[in-house]
Amino acid sequence: MQYRRSKTPGTTYFFTVVTHQRQVIFSNPETVELLRQSFRKVKQAHPFILEAMVVLPEHLHCIWTLPENDADFSLRWRLIKSHFSRGWGDRSTQQQTPSRLHKGEQPVWQRRFWEHRIRDEQDFANHVDYIHFNPVKHGLVRAPRDWPYSSFGRYMRDGCYPADWGAAGDVKLPDGVGNE
Numbered sequence: 373m374q375y376r377r378s379k380t381p382g383t384t385y386f387f388t389v390v391t392h393q394r395q396v397i398f399s400n401p402e403t404v405e406l407l408r409q410s411f412r413k414v415k416q417a418h419p420f421i422l423e424a425m426v427v428l429p430e431h432l433h434c435i436w437t438l439p440e441n442d443a444d445f446s447l448r449w450r451l452i453k454s455h456f457s458r459g460w461g462d463r464s465t466q467q468q469t470p471s472r473l474h475k476g477e478q479p480v481w482q483r484r485f486w487e488h489r490i491r492d493e494q495d496f497a498n499h500v501d502y503i504h505f506n507p508v509k510h511g512l513v514r515a516p517r518d519w520p521y522s523s524f525g526r527y528m529r530d531g532c533y534p535a536d537w538g539a540a541g542d543v544k545l546p547d548g549v550g551n552e
Contacts, residue, residue: 377446377487378487378489379443379444379445379446380443380489381438381439381440381441381442381443382437382438382439382440382441382442382443383437383438383443383489383490384423384435384436384437384438384489384490384496385435385436385438385445385487385488385489385490386433386434386435386487386488386490386499386502386503386550387433387434387435387436387445387449387485387486387487387488388431388432388433388485388486388550389431389432389433389434389449389453389481389482389485389486390430390431390481390482390485391430391431391480391481391482392479392480392481392482393479394430394431395430395479395480396429396430397429397430397460397480398427398428398429398430398432398521399429401520403460404427404521406456406459406460407427407432407452407456409455409459410451410452410453410455410456410459411452413451413455414448414451414452414455417451418442418444418447418448418451419439420436420437420438420439420442420445420448421436421437422434422435422436422523423435423436423437423496423500423523424499424500424503424504424523424527425503425522425523426503426504426506426507426519426521426522426523426524427521427522428506428507428510428512428521429512433502433503433506433550434503435490435496435499435500435503436448445487449485453480453481456480457480457481460480461480498545498546498549499549499550500527500532501543501545501549502545502549502550503522503523503550504516504522504523504524504527504533504537504538505538505543505545506550507519507522508538508541508543514539514541515536515537515538515539516533516537516538516539517535517536517537517539
């Protein structure tokens with residue numbers, strides 16, 4: 373059975389993207405900056421709104437809203453992954469695996485990604501919370517405000533969260549959020 377993605381122009385989606393074999397790639401500011409550059413480059417040619425995002429050492433979560441006349445998030449992910457992989461490969465001492473060399477790819481990303489179409493405002497809010505609480509969930513920090521690679525700071529400055537949100541580890545999300 374072939375997986376079919378739900379593609380609707382102008383829709384908001386939650387994504388999870390994982391590195392190949394969960395390699396720890398995003399553990400320093402330089403690689404996170406390369407990822408940011410990759411997003412900026414793709415957004416110039418293929419606009420979308422980056423609603424929320426967190427980058428963890430071996431995966432990332434984000435929410436995008438696509439333009440009203442466009443549903444091609446797969447193209448955007450392919451371009452982001454490709455741009456990042458080329459830049460990271462230039463800086464990396466990682467060995468390429470023979471099975472991927474013949475295709476001209478570096479073992480940076482899992483081939484697929486997970487997407488979830490955001491259904492309504494509550495679904496959006498739940499997924500934003502999931503994104504911002506993720507570094508705490510994974511034991512990387514004690515509070516979302518302490519993780520540098522997240523949109524939490526922007527949301528906090530905009531008054532969406534108090535500074536101590538999630539610090540007690542008591543964030544409860546509905547079953548399935550982030551794990552659809």
